[in-house]
Amino acid sequence: MSGGWVVGVDxxxxxxxxxxxxxxxxxxxxxxxxxxxxxRGADAAVADIxxxxxxxxxxxxxxxxxxxxxxxxxxxxxxxxLDLDAGVVIATPNLxxxxxxxxxxxxxxxxxxATLDNDANCATYGEWWQGAGRGVSTLxxxxxGTGIGGGVILDGRVVRGVSGSAGEIGHTTIDLNGRRCAxxxxxxxxxxxxxxxxxxxxxxxxxxxxxxxxxxxxxNDLERITAVTVYEALVLGDEYAHEVMxxxxxxLGAGVANIVNTLNPExxxxxxxxTRAGDHLFGPLRAExxxxxxxxxxxxxxxxxxxxxxxAGVIGAAGIFVSEVLDGRSERxxxx
Amino acid sequence: MSGGWVVGVDxxxxxxxxxxxxxxxxxxxxxxxxxxxxxRGADAAVADIxxxxxxxxxxxxxxxxxxxxxxxxxxxxxxxxLDLDAGVVIATPNLxxxxxxxxxxxxxxxxxxATLDNDANCATYGEWWQGAGRGVSTLxxxxxGTGIGGGVILDGRVVRGVSGSAGEIGHTTIDLNGRRCAxxxxxxxxxxxxxxxxxxxxxxxxxxxxxxxxxxxxxNDLERITAVTVYEALVLGDEYAHEVMxxxxxxLGAGVANIVNTLNPExxxxxxxxTRAGDHLFGPLRAExxxxxxxxxxxxxxxxxxxxxxxAGVIGAAGIFVSEVLDGRSERxxxx
Numbered sequence: 231m232s233g234g235w236v237v238g239v240d241x242x243x244x245x246x247x248x249x250x251x252x253x254x255x256x257x258x259x260x261x262x263x264x265x266x267x268x269x270r271g272a273d274a275a276v277a278d279i280x281x282x283x284x285x286x287x288x289x290x291x292x293x294x295x296x297x298x299x300x301x302x303x304x305x306x307x308x309x310x311x312l313d314l315d316a317g318v319v320i321a322t323p324n325l326x327x328x329x330x331x332x333x334x335x336x337x338x339x340x341x342x343x344a345t346l347d348n349d350a351n352c353a354t355y356g357e358w359w360q361g362a363g364r365g366v367s368t369l370x371x372x373x374x375g376t377g378i379g380g381g382v383i384l385d386g387r388v389v390r391g392v393s394g395s396a397g398e399i400g401h402t403t404i405d406l407n408g409r410r411c412a413x414x415x416x417x418x419x420x421x422x423x424x425x426x427x428x429x430x431x432x433x434x435x436x437x438x439x440x441x442x443x444x445x446x447x448x449x450n451d452l453e454r455i456t457a458v459t460v461y462e463a464l465v466l467g468d469e470y471a472h473e474v475m476x477x478x479x480x481x482l483g484a485g486v487a488n489i490v491n492t493l494n495p496e497x498x499x500x501x502x503x504x505t506r507a508g509d510h511l512f513g514p515l516r517a518e519x520x521x522x523x524x525x526x527x528x529x530x531x532x533x534x535x536x537x538x539x540x541x542a543g544v545i546g547a548a549g550i551f552v553s554e555v556l557d558g559r560s561e562r563x564x565x566x
Numbered sequence: 567m568s569g570g571w572v573v574g575v576d577x578x579x580x581x582x583x584x585x586x587x588x589x590x591x592x593x594x595x596x597x598x599x600x601x602x603x604x605x606r607g608a609d610a611a612v613a614d615i616x617x618x619x620x621x622x623x624x625x626x627x628x629x630x631x632x633x634x635x636x637x638x639x640x641x642x643x644x645x646x647x648l649d650l651d652a653g654v655v656i657a658t659p660n661l662x663x664x665x666x667x668x669x670x671x672x673x674x675x676x677x678x679x680a681t682l683d684n685d686a687n688c689a690t691y692g693e694w695w696q697g698a699g700r701g702v703s704t705l706x707x708x709x710x711g712t713g714i715g716g717g718v719i720l721d722g723r724v725v726r727g728v729s730g731s732a733g734e735i736g737h738t739t740i741d742l743n744g745r746r747c748a749x750x751x752x753x754x755x756x757x758x759x760x761x762x763x764x765x766x767x768x769x770x771x772x773x774x775x776x777x778x779x780x781x782x783x784x785x786n787d788l789e790r791i792t793a794v795t796v797y798e799a800l801v802l803g804d805e806y807a808h809e810v811m812x813x814x815x816x817x818l819g820a821g822v823a824n825i826v827n828t829l830n831p832e833x834x835x836x837x838x839x840x841t842r843a844g845d846h847l848f849g850p851l852r853a854e855x856x857x858x859x860x861x862x863x864x865x866x867x868x869x870x871x872x873x874x875x876x877x878a879g880v881i882g883a884a885g886i887f888v889s890e891v892l893d894g895r896s897e898r899x900x901x902x
Contacts, residue, residue, distance in 0.1 A: 398863070
């Protein structure tokens with residue numbers, strides 16, 4: 231029971247995940263997940279999170295003994311943009327919530343101190359604390375999903391920047407006059423390599439006449455092509471899906487090379503569904519980074535998939551609470 | 567005499583600059599400069615640096631009183647790549663020196679402890695310590711010259727990365743299939759916006775038939791066009807030179823926007839000769855950053871020219887010695 235547990239909360243556009251993470255580190259216990267259905271509003275999601283957390287707390291205390299006092303706090307991860315100091319969701323396109331004081335609502339509901347950080351920072355911190363980057367000094371995380379996010383960890387601390395928005399690696403320009411991105415910019419990494427944009431590029435090719443099993447997989451309804459369909463076609467040996475993945479890897483490679491040359495990290499951990507493509511992605515990605523970045527920096531850097539595909543967010547959210555509050559490494563306010 | 571002085575040494579491809587910087591901060595005293603003439607070899611340059619330093623020490627002690635003990639060390643800045651831990655110049659294209667233990671040679675010659683860091687880190691640290699970025703938590707420096715370098719300062723410390731090569735902002739890709747860069751990569755910031763590449767782009771335009779006063783300025787010997795010539799044409803109101811500077815600003819803006827979105831710094835300080843173009847450069851550069859980066863991060867970030875055009879390198883090299891050795895903020899070895 232050394233040190234108790236922290237409730238880890240991972241709020242995603244698709245799922246809410248809650249679990250109890252040992253303060254000393256380790257796999258989350260009593261993990262629970264349900265659909266977010268953000269259109270129900272933030273209050274409904276917070277009520278679900280509270281119920282899931284109370285259930286998980288009961289389950290863990292019943293199994294391991296101990297009292298409510300052994301639950302020391304809550305770490306929350308949520309898509310941004312967030313006001314980290316105030317603990318507020320400013321405006322989250324994936325959730326549709328605005329100006330919602332999520333940290334303090336959850337803190338009050340559970341009567342526990344709480345921290346809030348963005349989802350990509352939490353996933354990155356989880357991989358640094360308990361996953362692919364354990365014990366390294368400098369780590370950068372890249373989260374590939376509906377969007378592309380990122381987190382920067384230097385000397386074991388999350389770099390948040392002066393207004394809390396550091397790590398927006400998905401919105402770095404890698405092609406000056408390239409594809410329009412949802413953020414309004416042109417040529418962002420995300421405009422090519424997020425799930426929906428991998429699908430969009432694949433669709434464009436099929437529409438332009440490339441032979442591919444993709445059309446069959448979606449029964450010629452090309453709008454149904456997703457990054458998962460591209461992966462399925464790849465597994466079936468489809469030449470065109472292979473080409474799309476190769477292009478994705480090269481584009482990601484340019485973005486990752488920029489991180490390598492800017493921050494010279496020890497590990498870059500890439501998380502998200504697309505990493506299921508395994509060596510189809512990581513082989514050409516690493517080759518592109520070698521081609522683009524400085525040799526000494528490339529040789530010093532491991533580029534690896536995450537080790538905690540389901541739980542990095544929950545573990546990292548709890549880990550940030552431990553680091554910020556229990557280890558007192560930050561002066562940021564904590565809701566309660 | 568509070569705290570004494572540190573010898574600051576700025577080794578450039580063109581000039582060697584040496585001065586005495588007060589440990590408490592302030593303008594360098596007894597500043598000396600001479601041509602590097604690197605082809606004479608590193609030993610000759612080190613001998614010059616020793617002589618310049620001894621002269622400067624004598625001048626300062628004669629004027630201010632005090633003894634040799636008031637000179638507490640040497641901070642050296644040098645173009646890379648360097649082995650920072652060993653204090654060695656690995657291979658510097660601009661100097662032609664390889665595997666030269668510059669830190670310990672200078673330390674032994676002057677019988678003082680010494681630190682070595684790369685020139686861009688020193689210039690950035692100088693601007694943070696005594697120049698345009700005084701007192702801010704997070705600052706990124708971009709040095710525009712024969713090449714483009716950079717330095718990253720978080721919480722008052724230089725971020726060096728795991729193998730000492732962080733901050734290579736000039737070699738981040740902003741145009742996936744763009745111009746070939748001297749580093750071997752394609753589409754690096756440096757391939758467009760370094761002095762020689764600004765000149766090259768201007769030359770290409772004139773060769774392609776653009777009307778410009780540039781041809782006259784170099785008496786039709788287009789090989790003689792430099793970034794300075796472009797600046798002179800700009801001052802004369804030349805439309806085409808204005809266009810070249812605008813394009814430079816837009817390209818730099820993409821690179822600076824990438825820094826803003828990745829690190830969300832409080833200040834980005836841009837140093838080097840090109841900044842003489844003033845608002846011709848900074849106006850469109852800031853506009854491009856606004857167009858490309860996240861609003862909250864842009865609003866939190868000042869993009870400014872350096873305040874120490876002649877002395878940032880000397881001040882920063884000395885400041886890094888103060889920070890690393892006197893304040894004991896690093897475990898890196900110190901030559902002596």
